[in-house]
Amino acid sequence: MNAPDNRPTKNEKRQDAREKARSMREAQNKRSKRNKVLAQLGWAVGVLGVVTVVAVLIVTSLRPPGPGPANMQSDGIKIGAGLAAVQTPALLPDELPIPSEPNADGVPAISVFLDYTCPACAQFEGYYGPILRTWLENGTATVAYHPLSFRDAQTAGTRFATRAANAAACVADKAPDSFFDFTQLMFENQPQAPASYELTDAQMVELAGASGVENIDAVASCIEEETFSNWVGQATARAMSSGPVPVKDSEVALIKGTPTVLVNGKEFQPAVHGDLASFVASLEESE
Numbered sequence: 001m002n003a004p005d006n007r008p009t010k011n012e013k014r015q016d017a018r019e020k021a022r023s024m025r026e027a028q029n030k031r032s033k034r035n036k037v038l039a040q041l042g043w044a045v046g047v048l049g050v051v052t053v054v055a056v057l058i059v060t061s062l063r064p065p066g067p068g069p070a071n072m073q074s075d076g077i078k079i080g081a082g083l084a085a086v087q088t089p090a091l092l093p094d095e096l097p098i099p100s101e102p103n104a105d106g107v108p109a110i111s112v113f114l115d116y117t118c119p120a121c122a123q124f125e126g127y128y129g130p131i132l133r134t135w136l137e138n139g140t141a142t143v144a145y146h147p148l149s150f151r152d153a154q155t156a157g158t159r160f161a162t163r164a165a166n167a168a169a170c171v172a173d174k175a176p177d178s179f180f181d182f183t184q185l186m187f188e189n190q191p192q193a194p195a196s197y198e199l200t201d202a203q204m205v206e207l208a209g210a211s212g213v214e215n216i217d218a219v220a221s222c223i224e225e226e227t228f229s230n231w232v233g234q235a236t237a238r239a240m241s242s243g244p245v246p247v248k249d250s251e252v253a254l255i256k257g258t259p260t261v262l263v264n265g266k267e268f269q270p271a272v273h274g275d276l277a278s279f280v281a282s283l284e285e286s287e
Contacts, residue, residue: 065093066230069173074100074246075235076111076146077172077179081139085176091231097238097246103142108280111247113146113239113260116164116186117155124259125187128276136180141280144247145183148236148258158198160191163223165232167204170222174215181211 068091071077075097078086091097103109110132114121135141147165155161164186171182185207191197199207205220213219222228239245239255249265261268263280273279 064230065234066228067091067093068095068231068235069169069228071172071176072169073098074144074146075238076100076113076144076246077176078142078144079136079180080142081136083133083136083177083180085172085179086142087176090173097235099246099248100142100144102248106284107139108141108263108283109144109248109265110141110280111144111146111250111262113148113255113258113262114183115148115151115161115258116168116190117151117161118258119190121259122187122190124261125184129184129187131277133180143180145179146235146239146246147232148239148255149232150236150240150258154193154197156193156197160198162229162232163201163226164199164204165236166226166229167201167208167223169228169232170219171208171211171213173228174219174222175208175213178208178212182208182213185211 068075070090071085071087073088073091075091078100080086086100088098088100100109112124114124132141132143136143145168147168149161149165151161152159168179168183168186171179186199186204189199189203189207191199201220201224204223205216208219208223209216241254243254244250245252245255245262247262247265250262251265252260252262252267261276263276263283266283268276268279273282
């Protein structure tokens with residue numbers, strides 16, 4: 001006689017995860033009251049950076065198209081349950097990005113457009129990273145990261161925006177399941193201008209190793225050779241100049257600054273919506 005199966009169902013797991021997220025949201029709401037002004041100021045810094053984007057995109061448009069990394073067919077990498085990346089083919093040099101497949105009902109699709117040199121992006125990651133990790137570990141949301149490089153002009157000639165996005169593309173290509181941790185470490189170690197404007201290639205390789213990348217030699221070569229730097233430029237131009245934004249049902253035609261966060265295609269605006277968890281919950285309730 002078989003023993004009864006007492007394992008929780010998928011719906012029970014999802015409900016339990018939502019209850020945990022709700023508890024986290026309540027705690028986060030308390031923190032947000034004291035951090036609201038700082039968060040909104042930081043967000044403004046990221047958006048104001050778009051003033052420099054026109055000249056950068058003109059230069060980018062002159063670069064020859066380059067092949068993209070594997071697992072970034074949407075010009076971004078989609079992270080799912082257990083922090084595992086959704087694997088996709090690499091874009092060919094002249095191929096346009098293809099938006100990720102829709103999620104199952106009740107699983108919000110979060111898309112984050114970021115620049116690794118953007119202070120507001122580091123603030124977003126520091127503030128929301130833990131709850132994004134919880135949602136991913138529980139399989140109650142997906143997060144797609146779209147690295148951009150429009151802030152090269154703010155890196156004192158180091159081209160760190162492009163080099164950092166290229167490093168992220170290398171991790172996506174060679175060790176996609178380490179991408180979430182790599183992004184977290186990149187922001188935790190973001191250079192603080194004017195003391196420093198860049199991480200060296202060796203430092204980024206070290207962070208890749210710390211994020212769990214096993215084939216570190218291949219990633220190191222990719223970082224040092226800037227294998228995907230042309231793709232980074234083209235992806236930035238597509239997101240911020242030519243469009244359309246490669247997110248299904250996006251209500252945003254072009255990315256105007258970083259971080260830009262979309263949930264099921266709808267833009268999260270802290271000054272309007274408060275905190276991210278509440279915004280996600282409101283969308284779930286309206287569906």
